[in-house]
Amino acid sequence: MLPSMTVLLTLVSLTCGENPAIQVILKNKGLQYGKEVGAGWIQEKLELITLPDISGVIKLGFLGKVYYTLTGITITKCDFPEPTVEFYQDATGFKTSSLGLSVAMTGGWRTRFGIIRDHGSFNMAIFSMDVTSIVNLGKDPDGRLSVTSISCDARVGEVDIRFHGGASWIIQPFVDHFKGRIKSDIEGKICPTVEESILNVESHLQAMNVSFDVNQDLTIDLPLTGLPVIDASSLNLGLKGEFYSIKSPAEPPFEAQAFTIPEQQGYMLSMGLSEFTLNSASYGYFSAGLLKALINDSMIPPSSPVRLNTSSIGQFIPQLPKMFPDLLMSLQVYAREIPLFSFLPGAVKLGFQGAVKAFAIQANKTQTPLFKLNVDTQLSGKVWIASGKLKGSLKMDNFTLTLAASEVGPFKTDALEKYGRIGSMLALAKLNEILGKGVEIPRMRQAQLVNTVLQMEEGFIAIFSDAQVLLTLGGFN
Numbered sequence: 001m002l003p004s005m006t007v008l009l010t011l012v013s014l015t016c017g018e019n020p021a022i023q024v025i026l027k028n029k030g031l032q033y034g035k036e037v038g039a040g041w042i043q044e045k046l047e048l049i050t051l052p053d054i055s056g057v058i059k060l061g062f063l064g065k066v067y068y069t070l071t072g073i074t075i076t077k078c079d080f081p082e083p084t085v086e087f088y089q090d091a092t093g094f095k096t097s098s099l100g101l102s103v104a105m106t107g108g109w110r111t112r113f114g115i116i117r118d119h120g121s122f123n124m125a126i127f128s129m130d131v132t133s134i135v136n137l138g139k140d141p142d143g144r145l146s147v148t149s150i151s152c153d154a155r156v157g158e159v160d161i162r163f164h165g166g167a168s169w170i171i172q173p174f175v176d177h178f179k180g181r182i183k184s185d186i187e188g189k190i191c192p193t194v195e196e197s198i199l200n201v202e203s204h205l206q207a208m209n210v211s212f213d214v215n216q217d218l219t220i221d222l223p224l225t226g227l228p229v230i231d232a233s234s235l236n237l238g239l240k241g242e243f244y245s246i247k248s249p250a251e252p253p254f255e256a257q258a259f260t261i262p263e264q265q266g267y268m269l270s271m272g273l274s275e276f277t278l279n280s281a282s283y284g285y286f287s288a289g290l291l292k293a294l295i296n297d298s299m300i301p302p303s304s305p306v307r308l309n310t311s312s313i314g315q316f317i318p319q320l321p322k323m324f325p326d327l328l329m330s331l332q333v334y335a336r337e338i339p340l341f342s343f344l345p346g347a348v349k350l351g352f353q354g355a356v357k358a359f360a361i362q363a364n365k366t367q368t369p370l371f372k373l374n375v376d377t378q379l380s381g382k383v384w385i386a387s388g389k390l391k392g393s394l395k396m397d398n399f400t401l402t403l404a405a406s407e408v409g410p411f412k413t414d415a416l417e418k419y420g421r422i423g424s425m426l427a428l429a430k431l432n433e434i435l436g437k438g439v440e441i442p443r444m445r446q447a448q449l450v451n452t453v454l455q456m457e458e459g460f461i462a463i464f465s466d467a468q469v470l471l472t473l474g475g476f477n
């Protein structure tokens with residue numbers, strides 16, 4: 001019984017998988033922008049680097065062998081035609097080609113022929129170099145993006161080397177004769193270099209975290225939920241996008257629903273954020289018992305006509321000041337249920353089911369329970385992006401207040417409800433002031449989002465954006 005259950009559960013978890021709550025789609029426009037930034041960066045880099053030494057051996061039949069080393073090779077000029085990069089479905093990755101590269105180099109040469117050693121300098125030009133590389137994008141067991149080289153092909157059209165100094169006049173004719181050999185030595189160096197830089201990118205990816213603490217209470221999990229998906233014009237990454245309470249991590253009683261980001265032309269990136277992500281944060285706060293507050297009279301604005309004491313509250317509950325004359329009160333406000341967001345076309349809704357427990361503060365500081373009210377509100381709002389800032393507004397659609405328990409006997413809640421509604425609306429007005437000012441869209445050290453638009457959809461928010469790289473990609477070397 002047990003083994004078959006295990007098999008069944010394994011099958012279920014394999015087939016159902018987990019829907020990503022965050023999707024990031026790189027469009028061809030973004031890929032081409034990335035290529036331009038990358039090509040500019042490579043061009044800059046190439047002019048600074050010293051290439052690895054090239055060594056080889058030229059066999060001169062019965063005369064023996066000439067061992068040669070080209071060392072301290074630096075690039076003096078590089079003609080770097082625009083490379084091409086495309087989404088490559090066959091390998092679930094990218095195909096990059098650089099065709100017709102020409103490079104002029106200078107450096108030193110050393111030869112050893114029997115016991116004769118010699119050295120000098122050289123100039124070398126490589127013409128019509130073609131490099132094509134195919135990489136595969138995958139996912140490691142921890143959900144990090146991984147990149148592996150699938151194939152690399154390098155061809156050199158022509159090599160011209162001029163030796164100077166030493167006995168170069170003896171060497172030069174041999175070099176001219178064995179140019180084919182030198183050419184293939186150079187060809188042989190290119191792909192290992194390309195593969196090394198892919199490994200370098202891979203090691204940066206491996207060092208990335210898949211979860212981040214957003215504050216002292218919440219952490220967000222962002223591993224890939226499945227393999228990257230590549231089609232002819234885009235790369236789609238699905239991320240888990242789930243918040244957890246740091247103190248009491250647990251799965252919420254709801255799941256991420258599948259969603260499809262609508263097609264929107266002309267942007268580098270599309271992103272989708274499911275309401276699940278926001279609701280998992282809500283659950284994290286709720287399950288850690290953080291959605292509660294204590295209110296006492298000193299927190300009530302001085303201008304308020306109602307004070308938090310038994311005489312003042314007596315206007316709503318006539319028996320209260322008779323039972324507990326002239327005592328200060330305190331309120332315990334908390335969420336009864338997980339506050340849940342729902343995203344709808346053009347709007348976001350938030351249901352909040354809360355409770356308020358009222359206490360009288362006795363002279364000896366004992367808190368005597370008085371009554372408990374259930375407060376249910378329904379809020380709706382909008383979010384949008386304007387001048388690079390994420391803004392929002394909220395309004396209250398519904399506010400109801402009902403008596404859930406009372407230690408002071410029954411009383412009417414109509415008047416309290418009216419005041420509660422006014423109080424909530426004042427608080428909302430303050431909140432809207434803050435939301436109206438907006439918050440900057442988060443930016444990374446090396447890149448920021450520009451031309452960003454946001455669209456509310458059923459169950460998710462879609463964001464379409466271009467990106468701008470700010471600095472050189474200093475992190476990758």
Ligand SMILES: *[C@@H]1O[C@H](CO)[C@@H](O)[C@H](O)[C@H]1NC(C)=O
Nearest residue numbers: 206207208209210211212213
């Ligand atoms: C990854 O997380 C660990 C532990 O939370 C932290 O020490 C480290 O700095 C993080 N690394 C990066 C690259 O953010």
Ligand SMILES: *[C@@H]1O[C@H](CO)[C@@H](O)[C@H](O)[C@H]1NC(C)=O
Nearest residue numbers: 294295296297298299328361
């Ligand atoms: C009200 O609560 C605040 C913060 O918890 C506290 O500093 C203050 O002393 C309290 N005031 C009264 C009158 O209990």
Ligand SMILES: *[C@@H]1O[C@H](CO)[C@@H](O)[C@H](O)[C@H]1NC(C)=O
Nearest residue numbers: 305307309311312326327328
């Ligand atoms: C209760 O509030 C009233 C105002 O409504 C105020 O005059 C009175 O001094 C307050 N009593 C206490 C004990 O704070």
Ligand SMILES: *[C@@H]1O[C@H](CO)[C@@H](O)[C@H](O)[C@H]1NC(C)=O
Nearest residue numbers: 361362363364365366367368
């Ligand atoms: C505090 O005072 C109240 C009312 O006078 C009384 O009922 C209660 O027993 C007292 N509590 C303590 C711990 O003294």
Ligand SMILES: *[C@@H]1O[C@H](CO)[C@@H](O)[C@H](O)[C@H]1NC(C)=O
Nearest residue numbers: 376377378397398399400401
């Ligand atoms: C407000 O809430 C009450 C009680 O839950 C409900 O009967 C009523 O339909 C709601 N009104 C709106 C506009 O949602």
